[in-house]
Amino acid sequence: MHAFTLSELEKYDGKNGRRAYIGYKGRVYDVTDSFLWKNGVHQALHQAGKDLTREIKNAPHGEEFLKKFPIVGYLLDDKH
């Protein structure tokens, strides 16, 4: 499984045909095919290519929504 740095994750922003990946609790999920992540943006407030661990705490849903998306790697912390 691929290890992503935060700067590498930023490349998967869902724009211009690029894939949309998001980080959550050390895992990287592929949300490209989701109706709710078109162009790498979710509900006008959340952007793909980022670690969204903190943002999900304020979302009107829990982490159970991520279960349906494939995991494509894991996230290295900033010191790597």
Place this chain on the structure above:
Amino acid sequence: MAKVAREMVERAGIDVDKLVELLIKNAAAELTTYYYYTILRANLVGLEGETIKEIAEVARIEDRNHFEALVPRIYELGGKLPDDMKEFHDVSACPPAKLPENPDAKSILKVLVEAERCAVRGYTQICNMTAGKDHRTYDLALAILNEEIEHESWFSEFLGEGPSGHFMRRGETSPFVSKFLK
């Protein structure tokens, strides 16, 4: 655009462009749901289907009312609906409530309840963003949220998820949102 109305919201610390985008996405969800519910309603047939048809129809009409109620606020805040209906469909805050394959009453109910749950999440988000900051949008989102919660409850009960304490409408629609439609 209501210039000062927008300015007040901006000064309260809200990113108005993002809020408007969110309102447009939820307006799209309401209108597309109205469309898809028309198809779901038509397929609610037979002994079980006919039992649910009445509340599906009320939810359908109220979702259209929600669309109508959201539109003025979008324009007041300087936004506009997309010129292209297809684009509008695709920015919806909720996935299409499409008729399931081999539809029966239970599979249609699952589509209905998921659509309502998506709406409940969406308006909760808008209420959280606007509480104490944008009174008019908050009031509108809360009114819609009250109705969406009732819709969810109706369908949830039919799925056997337990009693909700809610009852069907008695000849009226949109008891919470109607004040925005006058």
